[in-house]
Amino acid sequence: MKRARIEDIAREAKVSKATVDRVIHARGAVRDETARKVAEAAHRVAYYGSGLIDQHFAIKLPRIRFGFLLTKERQEFYQSFSHELNAAVSTREDVRGSVLVRFSPSQAPDDLAQAMRALGEQSDVIACTAVNHHAISEATLELRQKGKPVFALLNDFAQGTREHYIGLDNLKAGRVAAWMLATAARKPGKVALFLGSSRWLGHELRETGFRSYFREAGVELTLLESVINLETRQLTYESTLALLQRRPDLTGICVAGGGMEGAIAALRETRPPGDVALVVNELTSVSRAALSDGYATMVIGTPLPMLCRDTVEFMVRAVLNGQTAVPGQHFLEPQIFLPPSV
DSSP states (O other), X not given: OOOOOHHHHHHHHTSOHHHHHHHHHTOSOOOHHHHHHHHHHXXXXXXTTHHXXXXXXXXXXXXXXXXXXXXXXXXXXXXXXXXXXXXXXXXXXXXXEEXXXXXXXXXXXXXXXXXXXHHHHTOSEEEEOOOOOHHHHHHHHHHHHTTOOEEEXXXXXXXXXXXXXXXXXXXXXXXXXXXXXXXXXXXSEEEEEEESOTTOHHHHHHHHHHHHHHHHHOOSEEEOOOEEOTTOHHHHHHHHHHHHHHOTTEEEEEEOSXXXXXXXXXXXXXXXXXXXXXXXXXXXXXXXXXXXXXXXXEEEEOXXXXXXXXXXXXXXXXXXXXXXXXXXXXXXXXXXXXXXXX
């Protein structure tokens, strides 16, 4: 087989031989876009020195240390989240990215703020899942003043100080959940809504959307007082059992945040499939099984690959172009999973 030469690379990349020579030997100035074309062409023609070109090209790429702070390390959803964040950075060809994923020991604001500061010491830019609290706002402001942009993921916080919120439109997600329960209810009755806590702004927005839909729809369903479950499986399980015992006319449940496993387990123990309509968040092995056997009516999911790609894109822009003067919101369309789709 004929060995690929500089002429072959130049022809494939549609550049001059002199340009290819400069890229190969790192001599003179070559635009990054042109160097990338040469590197890609070298691989296509199987040039023996393509690895050296990659090394030269990588030296020119800006290095960015990406920091991510998540919660609930043991949960399947957040393990998938961590995997997708690593994948989103690894596929970038315009920067040399390193990833540091940390999990907060708790959802307490002081613990989250401390974890944010520690992560900021090791990162150029960070993105966090955190509660909306003044301790988080202070940490965000400190990091911003040090030139470390902060992005809010899934739940908004520190509005006016963080860079962007990236996630679902939680007001809209609440209305979607309410529509599903109103549609699936087999008879008039009561509807329960589980929230993590008032510190999760996303949950408050889901509650607002949820209740506004029922006010407007005029359906024969009565919303009960919202139940705080601290996003824990056990508390959700116990609260669901108590509701089912006290409210024989309970016809629908929405779990706006974590803890859905408890609601599913309680329904399995006490009611036949479909007797109580259930809407939960995020498709996991547990929620998928509940959809399959009729104990979950709908799952509202976050498109994690898209969220992670968009987050990394915003983070790259913030590092290379500077922090934005006007923080914004970047909403993703929710994924809707129904029994026939699993």
